[in-house]
Amino acid sequence: MSCNNHEIIVVVVPFPAQGHLNQLLHLCKLIASHNIQVHYVTTMTHTHQAKLRVHDPFSFINNNNNNIIHFHELSTPFFKSPPPNPDSSIKFPSHLQPSFESSSHLRKPMSRILRALSSKARRVVVIHDSLMGYVVQDFVHLSNAEAYAFHSVSAFTLLLFIWENMGRPFDIDASLLKDVPSLEDCFSPEFEKYIKLQYDYMKFNSGKIYNTCRVIEGPFLDLLSKEQISNNKKQWALGPFNPVLVQHGTRSCQYKQHKCLVWLDEHEPNSVVFVSFGTTTTFSDDQIKEIAIGLEKSEVKFVWVLRDADKGNVFAKDHQSRKIELPKGFEERVKGKGIVLRDWAPQLEILAHSSVGGFMSHCGWNSCMESISMGVPIAAWPMHSDQPRNTVLVTKILKVGLVVKEWTRRHEVVTRGVVQAAVEKLMVSKEGEEMRHRAMDLSAALKKSVAESGIKNMELDSFISHITRQI
Numbered sequence: 202m203s204c205n206n207h208e209i210i211v212v213v214v215p216f217p218a219q220g221h222l223n224q225l226l227h228l229c230k231l232i233a234s235h236n237i238q239v240h241y242v243t244t245m246t247h248t249h250q251a252k253l254r255v256h257d258p259f260s261f262i263n264n265n266n267n268n269i270i271h272f273h274e275l276s277t278p279f280f281k282s283p284p285p286n287p288d289s290s291i292k293f294p295s296h297l298q299p300s301f302e303s304s305s306h307l308r309k310p311m312s313r314i315l316r317a318l319s320s321k322a323r324r325v326v327v328i329h330d331s332l333m334g335y336v337v338q339d340f341v342h343l344s345n346a347e348a349y350a351f352h353s354v355s356a357f358t359l360l361l362f363i364w365e366n367m368g369r370p371f372d373i374d375a376s377l378l379k380d381v382p383s384l385e386d387c388f389s390p391e392f393e394k395y396i397k398l399q400y401d402y403m404k405f406n407s408g409k410i411y412n413t414c415r416v417i418e419g420p421f422l423d424l425l426s427k428e429q430i431s432n433n434k435k436q437w438a439l440g441p442f443n444p445v446l447v448q449h450g451t452r453s454c455q456y457k458q459h460k461c462l463v464w465l466d467e468h469e470p471n472s473v474v475f476v477s478f479g480t481t482t483t484f485s486d487d488q489i490k491e492i493a494i495g496l497e498k499s500e501v502k503f504v505w506v507l508r509d510a511d512k513g514n515v516f517a518k519d520h521q522s523r524k525i526e527l528p529k530g531f532e533e534r535v536k537g538k539g540i541v542l543r544d545w546a547p548q549l550e551i552l553a554h555s556s557v558g559g560f561m562s563h564c565g566w567n568s569c570m571e572s573i574s575m576g577v578p579i580a581a582w583p584m585h586s587d588q589p590r591n592t593v594l595v596t597k598i599l600k601v602g603l604v605v606k607e608w609t610r611r612h613e614v615v616t617r618g619v620v621q622a623a624v625e626k627l628m629v630s631k632e633g634e635e636m637r638h639r640a641m642d643l644s645a646a647l648k649k650s651v652a653e654s655g656i657k658n659m660e661l662d663s664f665i666s667h668i669t670r671q672i
Contacts, residue, residue, distance in 0.1 A: 208323035209669050212240045212315065214337055215251070216330035217304050218297065219480040219511055220567045221353050222251040224412050225330065227442035228351070233269045235665050242314060244304070245274035246514050256444060256549045275310050277303045282517045285483035285510040290612055293585040294481040295389045300513030302395070305335055312339040319343045326668045328410060332395070334402030347407045347668075354566050354587040356413050356421035356438070357594045363430055370429040380597050382589040382608035408435035410664070412442055412566065414657050416646040417573065417599070437664045439657070441570045445648050447553035459547050461504050462554060464540050468502055471558030471637065474628050475551050475577070477506035478563040482584050486526065488614050493531050495620025496539060501628045503539040504557075506546045552577050558637060559627040561605065564591040573601065576644030578636035580623045582606045582615070601640040603627060 211232050215225040222243070229239045241248070252272070280303035283296045315337075319325050327348040329337045340346040352359050361381060364373065388396070409431075415422060415438055422438050425431065465473060476496065478484075484492070489507070496503050507525055525543070532541060548568070551557060552575040561580040562568045569591055572579050579602035581592040589608040596602045605623045606615050627633045650657040 209326065210238050210240065210318050210322040210324075211326045211328060211668070212242060212318065214242050214307075214311065214327065214329040214333045215247070216332040216353070217243060217247045217300055217513075219250065219254065220565055221330050221332070222247055223255060223567060224353055224442050225328070225351060226251045226255050228328070228410075228412075228439065229270050231439065231442065231661060232665070236269065237665070237669070238269050238271070240271045240273060240314070240318070242273040242275065242307075242311060244277050244307070246516060248272050248274045250515050254545060256447075256547070273314060275307055277306045280513060282513040284512060284523065287483045287485045287509070287523070289483075291386045291389065291585070292482065292611075293387065293389045293392065294483075294510050295391065296510070297481070297513050298389065298391050298395075301332075301392070303513075304333070307336045308339070311336050315340055315343060315346060319345055324668070331403070332399050334399040338402050338405070341405050348405065349408050349410050350403055350406045351410045351412075353412060355569070355591055355594055356411055356418040356425055357598070358566075358587040358590040359411075360421045360424050360430075361590060363425075367429065371427065373424065377598070380593050382593070386611060387585050387587075387589060406434065408437070408667075411436065411438045412440035412570065413438050414440050414647060414650050415660075416650050416656065417643065418594075435667065437660050439661055439664060441574050441647060441651075441657075443549055443567075443571050443574060445574045445644075445651050447550055447575070459550070461540055461542055461546060462550060465504070465551070465554045465556040468556040470555045472628075473502040473504060473554075473556045474559040474561060474580075474624055475504050475548075475557050476561040477546065477548060477568070478561075478582065478584065479565045479568060480511045481565075482563050483510045485614070489525060490528055491614060491617045492620055493527050495617035496624065497531065497535055498617060499621045499624040499628075500538070501624050502556075503535075503624075504542065504546075504551060505539065506542045506548075508543055508545075549575070559624070559633065561624065561627075564588040564595060566591055569595055573599075573640060573643050574647055576637070576641035578602050578627060578633065578640045580605050580627045583608060583611075599639070599643065601636055601643060603633075603636070 213225050213229050215222045226241060229241050233239045280299040285294060285296045315325060325346040327337050327340050327346060328351050329348060331350045331352050337348060340348050426436055509523055549571050552560060552571055557577060559580060560572045560577045561582060563584045564581045565588055579595050581595055581602050582605040583589040583592045592604060596604050603623060603626055649655050
């Protein structure tokens with residue numbers, strides 16, 4: 202379905218952290234493909250970050266969507282951008298809190314943008330990250346504006362969060378609850394306070410959007426639609442937002458093939474484990490040493506992204522940045538068997554490569570969706586936020602992964618033996634092979650859902666029909 206009505210303007214407001222920026226930029230592309238004008242509004246720093254790191258950046262710079270996706274680069278007051286603390290016992294990225302707090306200053310410029318767009322549109326549709334409710338609150342003063350909260354986490358994790366906060370208003374299958382970890386140490390106290398402030402504005406929204414798909418989380422989406430939770434407001438599962446078909450070697454000639462993809466070309470199908478813990482994880486020197494030795498002892502080929510967590514401003518120059526040390530002689534010993542990347546890596550393209558047969562991950566929801574999309578099973582090592590509960594979904598419910606580190610042991614260093622055993626189980630055992638088959642089946646179902654008459658496309662068409670309605 203396509204809409205030629207430019208009287209509808211969509212304003213997308215992401216939360217200033219990589220996983221959130223990325224998801225909503227891909228959603229912009231999906232909406233723009235229906236010939237609807239989209240405005241992506243965040244700070245100057247985070248606009249640049251989102252564009253730089255998006256899968257296939259060329260498509261956002263030089264294609265038919267170029268005139269229909271408008272980027273707003275807003276200024277905020279200076280905020281501190283301290284380095285992450287590798288020795289912190291709680292792995293939540295508290296060093297990003299100044300960046301999060303600074304985003305509250307976007308309320309006034311956001312209000313001006315909404316008023317200006319409202320004056321020339323039949324309807325302004327605001328899609329905001331659930332953590333940006335405060336910033337968009339002034340849409341309520343515009344008679345032709347409506348807002349939808351975007352949730353960047355799994356339906357399973359969100360359901361449990363809301364259900365527990367509401368005092369468990371209805372029964373949920375006890376078998377789903379027996380492995381669910383507590384939220385202890387998932388967030389900092391400052392961030393919990395920040396979440397509460399944002400959720401106070403949710404009552405003004407007209408519905409919710411999820412980055413998930415019914416073929417993965419149908420039962421949990423059904424529970425989220427129950428009246429006690431939804432208040433009869435509409436909801437749409439529009440994920441996955443990442444492309445589900447990634448053609449290896451077809452990237453625009455403007456962008457040089459990443460060295461790790463060239464390296465992966467030399468190896469057999471499903472023979473390489475990809476090791477990456479996202480943009481908000483920082484390990485201690487001791488933990489890095491244990492991972493390195495565990496990978497080496499497993500004798501499984503690997504691509505390891507070894508970098509500190511993002512700072513609030515990823516472009517800030519820091520002459521005292523940490524140099525992460527590996528065991529002496531490690532890179533020489535694993536030459537030909539492993540490659541260590543110390544900067545940004547094209548995760549989706551790596552997971553899509555035929556040589557990659559497993560993913561050791563922090564289980565952030567972006568990474569889970571990308572891995573499932575590409576049919577790659579997960580060795581789950583949760584760090585904070587929604588990750589411990591995503592781990593339950595991936596390993597116990599979908600059964601497309603195994604647990605490296607239980608949340609109850611979150612303060613312990615994972616030993617080389619545990620790393621080695623997890624990699625070997627994922628990559629060279631019968632159990633790992635069965636997980637890989639289940640992951641590939643889920644991937645096939647996801648790809649089918651994205652096809653023209655698939656359920657994900659039907660959900661997107663339903664959302665587009667709703668926001669372009671005549672009444």
